[in-house]
Amino acid sequence: MKKITIGEASRRSGVKVPTIRYYEGIGLLAAPSRSEGNQRSYETADLRRLTFIRHARELGFEVDAIRTLLSLQDEPNQSCASADAIAKARLVEVEQRIRSLTALKAELEMMVEGCGHGRVDQCRVIEVLADHGECMHSHH
Amino acid sequence: MKKITIGEASRRSGVKVPTIRYYEGIGLLAAPSRSEGNQRSYETADLRRLTFIRHARELGFEVDAIRTLLSLQDEPNQSCASADAIAKARLVEVEQRIRSLTALKAELEMMVEGCGHGRVDQCRVIEVLADHGECMHSHH
DNA sequence: CTACATCCTCTAGTGGCTAGAGGTGCAAGA
DNA sequence: TCTTGCACCTCTAGCCACTAGAGGATGTAG
Numbered sequence: 351m352k353k354i355t356i357g358e359a360s361r362r363s364g365v366k367v368p369t370i371r372y373y374e375g376i377g378l379l380a381a382p383s384r385s386e387g388n389q390r391s392y393e394t395a396d397l398r399r400l401t402f403i404r405h406a407r408e409l410g411f412e413v414d415a416i417r418t419l420l421s422l423q424d425e426p427n428q429s430c431a432s433a434d435a436i437a438k439a440r441l442v443e444v445e446q447r448i449r450s451l452t453a454l455k456a457e458l459e460m461m462v463e464g465c466g467h468g469r470v471d472q473c474r475v476i477e478v479l480a481d482h483g484e485c486m487h488s489h490h
Numbered sequence: 491m492k493k494i495t496i497g498e499a500s501r502r503s504g505v506k507v508p509t510i511r512y513y514e515g516i517g518l519l520a521a522p523s524r525s526e527g528n529q530r531s532y533e534t535a536d537l538r539r540l541t542f543i544r545h546a547r548e549l550g551f552e553v554d555a556i557r558t559l560l561s562l563q564d565e566p567n568q569s570c571a572s573a574d575a576i577a578k579a580r581l582v583e584v585e586q587r588i589r590s591l592t593a594l595k596a597e598l599e600m601m602v603e604g605c606g607h608g609r610v611d612q613c614r615v616i617e618v619l620a621d622h623g624e625c626m627h628s629h630h
Numbered sequence: 631c632t633a634c635a636t637c638c639t640c641t642a643g644t645g646g647c648t649a650g651a652g653g654t655g656c657a658a659g660a
Numbered sequence: 661t662c663t664t665g666c667a668c669c670t671c672t673a674g675c676c677a678c679t680a681g682a683g684g685a686t687g688t689a690g
Contacts, residue, residue: 357667367668372647387655389668402620409594409619413646423616430613434605437615441598444591451588454549458581465574473570475577476563479549480542495687497636507637512678527686529637553677 353385354392363400378403378413411440493525494532503540510540518543518553551580
């Protein structure tokens with residue numbers, strides 16, 4: 351068994367060193383064994399787990415959701431309904447976020463196009479922000 | 491001059507009461523005059539400013555950007571180049587965010603579609619997260 | 631005059647890290 | 661062997677933009 355230092359674990363998983371320690375602190379990653387000099391010593395299973403976490407975080411899953419996904423991963427006999435539900439919920443969130451960002455983009459484009467690059471009192475950027483009536487948002 | 495309480499200012503601007511006080515604390519909104527009983531008393535100008543802030547926050551502008559936008563608004567003779575630059579930067583951010591969320595959505599859809607609703611060891615949700623090679627992300 | 635909503639200040643907590651202080655361990659070169 | 665210098669350790673505090681709650685004062689309707 352080769353010992354993997356936290357630095358190497360970081361390099362190989364793409365998770366920063368303080369973040370690995372943070373994950374240990376919040377119980378997302380089990381505390382590894384220590385070397386004689388009290389330094390953390392990881393194994394390849396830990397690298398897999400870290401990569402899993404990093405990937406899930408990149409997909410925008412919250413730490414609590416990841417906790418659930420990890421516990422599911424540990425028991426392969428279980429039904430994957432929970433994992434499916436979590437992913438679906440995340441998909442709905444992402445779709446909603448894309449919709450609102452797209453509306454936003456249109457509004458920002460109107461602001462930027464309308465700005466005559468002159469003085470502030472003719473600038474649509476300020477105007478659109480200041481005047482509620484200009485706003486395209488449906489929720490107003 | 492009718493006095494506007496913080497609660498009414500909140501209702502009319504759409505900014506929550508503690509958030510208004512918070513904005514005062516960080517110097518985004520000037521401290522208003524007070525009633526005899528030490529209660530904040532706003533004027534219509536404050537309502538306009540609060541609405542401006544709320545709208546800018548909804549568009550995802552950071553508090554620091556809003557500070558700049560507000561100072562521009564206060565001096566209408568100035569060039570609007572800064573406001574334009576801020577809005578453009580925000581537009582670029584939003585476009586980037588939409589792109590990455592769209593990639594994400596595709597990945598989530600693949601995960602959810604692939605899940606056979608059986609046991610975890612056949613579930614693509616877990617599999618995709620665990621196995622780096624499955625990942626579509628370009629940055630890997 | 632009494633309820634009761636609203637207001638006040640203050641502190642602490644949220645999520646998911648990140649930065650820094652102040653110290654120890656370890657491997658390689660002189 | 662010594663020393664240089666990086667990587668590691670723990671701990672606390674900070675980030676953003678709020679939000680929650682304690683504990684008390686004020687204002688208003690019936």
